[in-house]
Each structure stands twice: as C-alpha cells, then as structure tokens.
Amino acid sequence: MDIANISIIIATLLGPILAIQAQKIVERARERHSRKVWVFQTLMATRAARVSTDHVQALNMIDLVFYGKRIFGIHRRSKTENSVLDAWHEYLDHLNTTIEKEKENFSLWATKGDELFVNLLYALAVDVGFRFDRVQLKKGAYSPIAHGELEFEQQQLRKLAIDLLSGRQPLKMELTDIPIHEDAIKSQLDLQAKLAAALEGRGCLSIEMVPKASTQQDIHE
Secondary structure (H helix, E strand, O other), X not given: OOHHHHHHHHXXXXXXXXXXXXXXXXXXXXXXXXXXXXXXXXXXXXXXXXXXXXXXHHXXXXXXXXXXXXXXXXXXXXXXXXXXXXXXXXXXXXXXXOOOOOHHHHHHHHHHHHHHHHHHHHHHHHHHOOOOOHHHHHHOOOOOHHHHHHHHHHHHHHHHHHHXXXXXXXXXXXXXXXXXOHHHHHHHHHHHHHHHHHHOOOOOOOOOOOOOOOOHHHHHO
C-alpha cells in the first residue's frame, strides 16, 4: 500500500472527527462573542441608569466574559480584551473610592467616573467590532427628566427612612389644632377665677362638714 492510499484512509477516518472538533471551536467562539455583545449592549442600554440591576450585573460579568481562552492548556487573551479589562479595573477602582459628601467633591468624582465609563464603553466597542466615537458614547444616551427626578426622590426617601429608623434623624411633629368643647373651656375659666378670688380674700369658699359614718366598732366603744 503506497503513501497516497494510506493518506486517503487516514483522512477518511479523521475527517469526521476533525470536522466535529472544528464545529465545536466555531460554536465556542460564537458563544464567547455573543456574551461580549450582551455585556456591551446592556451597558449601552443602561448607561443613563447606572444603578439599575442590569447595569451592575453586566459590569460584574466583564472579568468572566473577557477572561480570554485556553489553547492547548495555555491561557491567551487578545489585545482588545486586555484593553477592556484595564478600562474596567480602572473604572471599578474609581467606583470603590470613598468620597466626601460635599457637593464639589461629588461633582469632581462624578465627572471622573463619566470619563472612565466612556473609556470602558469604547474598549468594549472595539473588541466586539462596533464603531463608535467617544463623543457619541458620552452624549448619545437619552434619559427623561422625569426618570432622573424619580430616581433622585427614591434615593432621598430611602436615606430619610434609614436615618429615621436608625435614630439619626428625629421625627418632627407640629401641633396645630386641638378640638376642645367651648362649654368645657368656659367652666375651666370660671373655676380658675373663683379660686383666685377666694385665695386673694375677695371671695369665700363654701365648706361642708360631713360627719363620719358610724361603724359597729364605734358603737361598742
């Protein structure tokens, strides 16, 4: 049997196996890409609502989705995946930074956060194959004013409720009206006037002597 026939036999035997393995590789690559697109789409859709559950979940999936892949037991990660992880870790470090409650400090912190978030979206767009410029990523989001006001009011209500239940904030109560019967008020005033006159010698108090009731013991004595 010559080499050509041997090659044909080997190809015939290995062909289906190689085809199946190739199909699995393609499916895994497609699945990885789909997960990346989901993260990017979710963050784009919720970029004006960054405290929403979907937004936070997508952020927390970045380390897993852009981890890379293993080829023959060797971990490999593309340049664009590294860029995504670097941008995410920088943004995460900023989110975990404690800030003062003063308005100026919060404004600076929020501005820096917007910049880092845009960098993250841009790195994601490059990796998944979408073409967006930074200006579009920063200013292309739409958020109705009513939604922003509602979110702010909900945050204020939660904060006030926590402060009230923890005792840090007292509950203010103002008494504006007490329903009292007019006859009761007149009787009370008359009584006070009579007592004042008697104590000042301008009037007299009627005193009634009531004899003590006799008991059986008093009779025997």
